[in-house]
Amino acid sequence: MPKKTWENTLTQHHLLKRIPTAPFGNIRDRHIVGYDEYVKTGGYEGLRKAMAMKPADVTSQVKDSVLRGRGGAGFPTGLKWTFLPDADGGQRYLAINADESEPGTFKDRLLMDFDPHGLLEGIAICMYACRLNKAYIFIRGEYHHQAHVLEEAIKEAYENGIFGEKGLLNQAGVSGDPFVGECYVHRGAGAYICGEETALLEGIEGKRGWPRIKPPFPALKGLFGRPTIINNVETLAHLPFIMSDGSDAFKNQGVESSIGGPPSFGTKLMGVSGHVEKPGCYELELGIPLRTLIEDYCGGIRGGKKFKGAIPGGVSMGILGRDQFDAEMDFDIGRKYDVLGLGTSGPTVFDEDTDMVAVARNIARFYKHESCGQCTPCREGSGWLYQIMTRIEAGDAKTKDLDLAMEVAKSMGSMPGTTICGLADGNNWAARTIMEKYHEEFEARVARTFVPVTIDMAALSGA
Amino acid sequence: MAWIMKNSADAQIETRDEPYLTPDMEKKLREVYMPRYERPKGALFPALHMVQHHYGWIPQQAMQEIADVLEIAPSEVLDTVSFYEEYWELPKGEHLISVCRSIACEFCSATACTEAIKAKLGIDVGQTTDDGKFTLVELECLGSCGTAPVALIDDDLHENLSPDRIVSMIDQVQNGTYTQGGTGAVKEDL
Numbered sequence: 001m002p003k004k005t006w007e008n009t010l011t012q013h014h015l016l017k018r019i020p021t022a023p024f025g026n027i028r029d030r031h032i033v034g035y036d037e038y039v040k041t042g043g044y045e046g047l048r049k050a051m052a053m054k055p056a057d058v059t060s061q062v063k064d065s066v067l068r069g070r071g072g073a074g075f076p077t078g079l080k081w082t083f084l085p086d087a088d089g090g091q092r093y094l095a096i097n098a099d100e101s102e103p104g105t106f107k108d109r110l111l112m113d114f115d116p117h118g119l120l121e122g123i124a125i126c127m128y129a130c131r132l133n134k135a136y137i138f139i140r141g142e143y144h145h146q147a148h149v150l151e152e153a154i155k156e157a158y159e160n161g162i163f164g165e166k167g168l169l170n171q172a173g174v175s176g177d178p179f180v181g182e183c184y185v186h187r188g189a190g191a192y193i194c195g196e197e198t199a200l201l202e203g204i205e206g207k208r209g210w211p212r213i214k215p216p217f218p219a220l221k222g223l224f225g226r227p228t229i230i231n232n233v234e235t236l237a238h239l240p241f242i243m244s245d246g247s248d249a250f251k252n253q254g255v256e257s258s259i260g261g262p263p264s265f266g267t268k269l270m271g272v273s274g275h276v277e278k279p280g281c282y283e284l285e286l287g288i289p290l291r292t293l294i295e296d297y298c299g300g301i302r303g304g305k306k307f308k309g310a311i312p313g314g315v316s317m318g319i320l321g322r323d324q325f326d327a328e329m330d331f332d333i334g335r336k337y338d339v340l341g342l343g344t345s346g347p348t349v350f351d352e353d354t355d356m357v358a359v360a361r362n363i364a365r366f367y368k369h370e371s372c373g374q375c376t377p378c379r380e381g382s383g384w385l386y387q388i389m390t391r392i393e394a395g396d397a398k399t400k401d402l403d404l405a406m407e408v409a410k411s412m413g414s415m416p417g418t419t420i421c422g423l424a425d426g427n428n429w430a431a432r433t434i435m436e437k438y439h440e441e442f443e444a445r446v447a448r449t450f451v452p453v454t455i456d457m458a459a460l461s462g463a
Numbered sequence: 464m465a466w467i468m469k470n471s472a473d474a475q476i477e478t479r480d481e482p483y484l485t486p487d488m489e490k491k492l493r494e495v496y497m498p499r500y501e502r503p504k505g506a507l508f509p510a511l512h513m514v515q516h517h518y519g520w521i522p523q524q525a526m527q528e529i530a531d532v533l534e535i536a537p538s539e540v541l542d543t544v545s546f547y548e549e550y551w552e553l554p555k556g557e558h559l560i561s562v563c564r565s566i567a568c569e570f571c572s573a574t575a576c577t578e579a580i581k582a583k584l585g586i587d588v589g590q591t592t593d594d595g596k597f598t599l600v601e602l603e604c605l606g607s608c609g610t611a612p613v614a615l616i617d618d619d620l621h622e623n624l625s626p627d628r629i630v631s632m633i634d635q636v637q638n639g640t641y642t643q644g645g646t647g648a649v650k651e652d653l
Contacts (some may be wrong), residue, residue, distance in 0.1 A: 091501060100606050101603065101604055101606065102604065103565035103566045103567065103603065103604040103608070104565075104566055104567055104604070104608050105604070105606065105608070106606045106607050106608050106609055108606075109606050109607065140606070141512075141547075141549040142549075142561075142602070142605055142606065142615065143606065144618040144619075145618070145619075145620065182499075184499050186508060186509075187508060187509070187512055188508070188547075188549075189508060189511070189512070189547035189548070189549040189550055190547055190548035190549035190602070191546065191547050191548065192603060192604075203508070204500075204505060204508075205500075205502065205504060205505055206500075206504040206505050206506065206507030206508055206543060207504070207539075207542070207543060208542060208543055208546040209546065209547075223501075224500075224501040224502060224505075226501075271608060271609055272609065273567040273571075273608035273609045273611060274566075274567050274570060274571070274608075274611075275570070275571075279608070279609040279610070279611075280609045281609060311566070315565075315566055346608070348566055348567050348608065350570065354570060358569075358570075359566065359570070362564075362565070362566050362569050362570075363566065365564075366565060366566075366603055366604075369603055370603060372546075
């Protein structure tokens, strides 16, 4: 039964089943899970179950589980799949977003590091359900080790008949429409923007990572102009569990929306970083209050200090202020606590000694560095915000600079309607929420701007 | 600042007789990478990675050679190379030290590590030592925020750093006792 409020009912990890993590395992036991061990521990069961069903039924089961995208936006995965046009015999692609570069996010790396077959099984299920014949795992360039692990795992998957000519997808199943499924690793080269779905496609095509104008949406015209599905690593890693245990088992974790919106079912990897005693990546049910997450799982704030703020999931999401320590980590968080959204739900926590102006400056520098430069508001705005934040931090700013920063921030992004992609929205929300929620710190750092006013006393006295 | 365009109109290309793209590389490019993509240009990333991994940077002659194989204009190769941070258009040091400067790392004292490296090597961020052994750069998030601060030495990730630890690792590289490892060693070029 789906729950109204969060309580911990997890008796074993789903995503981290084979990656020992507290409370169900010891980090020291982690190792790369190969094909044999993966199969022995129930691996590829979900794929076999899926292949005994019609592709459309697999999609319905995923839709029924209300699995929401784990890459940040929380878009329902099953619904995304239904946007695909009918197969016309041409190429259809799956692009896997493993370009995990959002500061504060380190969840997908764990899955690829130790349990690569969990991802490959998810990929195969998605390919079967959506009739996609090629999958590209776009992994960020800095993940050298993970790319290597994935290459090895893909080799094993080919040898053991998951992908390729002799692969499972090419055996006539219920669908009676077999095809050759291929899966490749495509390494990126150090650009955050390639995590944006259309920039990622440009990257696979060998071009600059410049986001495309939508529409057309990738489901209709994506990679090489063909129908393409783009999913995050963690989203796909959920599929084996949904297929093997059913959508109801998935819905038993997580919570219903408390404000009448779409629910937040399932578990989620939460990578906690910053000023906590035990930072790390935990698998927990969605809807866990931030306080419970930090105090019960992460050993509290470092050195017994007080909580000052936390970024809910990647710097683009804005910040949770001092009084929002009890915020629930689910997809409602954006509407309830004045942040952009849940993002990747990996909180970066700050203790009472943190200089929030320095936080704002660090984030502004990140966007200045990573803006792709296509849209003027983002390219110029991010640079100006960084300059203003540096000025405030150095104590050289005036009160009017705060207004200027706010004005620049508000003008950037696809939600104000000035840019192609959402990168600038992240900059907008980060700068704006930090300045709003910690305005006293910013005000204390700037010199007052005095406006000289001359009053004509003679005119006032009516002479 | 990936978006700054380079002036390539009057560029002079240094060439050498021996091609940068070795026959092995060309074979791998044609037989392994190109069939993976519907259009040859898709294989540009793997091609560039191959050259970058072998030489440590991407000479313009290599870009021309790649362009010939992929049957695209050399300017298209330059267009891509100049956008991405990981492709080096100029030679860098033998070892690349990349320190993460993003949010979790900075507030878990990455700055102290960078300062220690700068003092140790006598260079600033973005520079190469005179003996050509080390290049120091700062990167945005390396995706290991839970073990901040982190840095890459070449392809190996080192976590939970302290200024002393990173300096002693540089010592090891200098005196040849450094063993590839970190979170995981990369055995071959992908």
